[in-house]
Amino acid sequence: MTNTKHTSAAPGNTEGLTIGTARGGPAGSSGAAQFKEIRKEALEGVRRRAESTKGSGKLNGKxxxxxxxxxxxxxxxxxxKLFARDGVKHLYLIDYDDTALPNLKKWLESTYPSTKVTILKADAASPSTISNLISQAIEENGHLDFFFANAGVSQIRPRNTTPDIDEKEFDEVMRINALGVFIAIKYASEAMKIVSPEKGKKVPGGSIILTASIAGLKANAGPIPYSASKAAVVSMAQTAAYDLAGYNIRVNALCPGLIETDMTRGMFTLAEAAGKSDKMGVLNPAHRQGLGSEVAQVALFLASDDSSYVNGQAIPIDGGLTAGVPYAKMKL
Structure with a gap:
């Protein structure tokens, strides 16, 4: 994991190592083998599509x-990577741990020369940092079109049960995950009201995208501090959409399920060591985990004008997990 304060957000771990047969799955060893092969091919397809450098221009000029x-x-x-691929004019990238940012900036600008990239090592829950960065974006470009508030943390220190979680831990998780989102909404929404006809923005508006989690929608998907913070993110997306009514500013929350990222790497490592990698994510109808690029695709949709009538929504990206009641079949 990179610095725990600002890694890409991901959900809790309840779906990860639970082993069972989902509703509708084929029975017997032949069925299990079929599912395993489908899962493998599906994941390979996602990875292959994510490596494509051919974009559609959905974010041209943004x-x-x-x-x-x-x-x-x-x-x-x-x-x-997706936003640059689809023609974004200027990307401002922030992380508390900037170790990987210089190489990412170099790759993005060499692969997509029309995209300018500015990187910043910073705390995304710092009001002055976000306010100053947005002011810089307005000064340099004349407008701000989207803000993807993705920074988050699952736990500061691993704890098994609520009595083991210190109050300071709760405060810090809420600061990073919830306060950081509030700050993004507060400052980004004001900047999105600014027009710059000479630079291509004639109408106020923009898209604020927040990374929540299915833990903000359902119980048993993460510890209390994480779940509470993500429920707050969902509520802020809904409330801010109405608070900003009439300004053409949309606010939506992404709610990922089990996503294979740096934050969840420990779970996948344990599964691999036990020879049970193919059991990860079996409680959802997709019968697999998701990848970061699959969440990013929805963020791309929300940042683009294609989602111009999508507002105030909490969108699950979870392979269908929250669509039903997962269970393990019993032999009667």
């Missing part, structure tokens, strides 16, 4: 910020 851009497998990094 300027925006992504926070929580650290590890290679993270949602923030995947989003930066």
């Amino acid at each position: 300027v925006g910020v992504i926070t929580g851009v650290g590890p290679e497998s993270g949602i923030g990094t995947a989003a930066a």
Whole structure:
């Protein structure tokens, strides 16, 4: 994991190592083998599509910020690559641990020369940092079109049960995950009201994208501090959408399920060591984990004008986990 304060957000771990047969799955060893092969091919297809450098131009001319851009497998990094691929004019990338940022900037600008990239080592829950960065974006470009508030943390220190979690831990998780989102909404929304006709923005507006989690929608998907902070993110997306009514500013929350990122790497390592990698994510109808690029694809949609009528939504990206009640079949 990169610095725990600002890695790409991911959900809790309840789906990870639970082993069972999902509803509708084929029975017997032949069925299990079939599912394993389908799972493998599906994941390989996702990875292959994520490596494509051919974009559609959906973000041509747009300027925006992504926070929580650290590890290679993270949602923030995947989003930066997709946004640049689709023609974004200027990307501002933030992470508390900037170890990987210089190489990412170099790769993005060499692969997509029309995209300018500015990187910053910073705390995404710092009001002065976000306010100053947005002011810089306005000064340099004349407008701000999207803000992807993706920075987050699952736990500061691993704890098994609520009595073991210190009050200071709760405060810090809420500061990073919830306060950081509030700050993003507060400052980004004001900047998005600014127009710059000479630089291509004639109408106020923009898209604020927040990384929440299925832990903010359902119980048993993460510890209390994490779940509470992500529930707050969902609520802020809904409330801010109404608070900003009439300004053409949309606010939506992404709610990932089990995503294979740096934050969840420990779970996948344990599964690999036990020879049970193919059991990760079996409780959802997709029968697999998700990858950072799959969450980033939804963020791309929300940042683009294609989602112009999508507002105030908490969008699960979880392979269908929250669509039903997962269970393990019993032999009667």
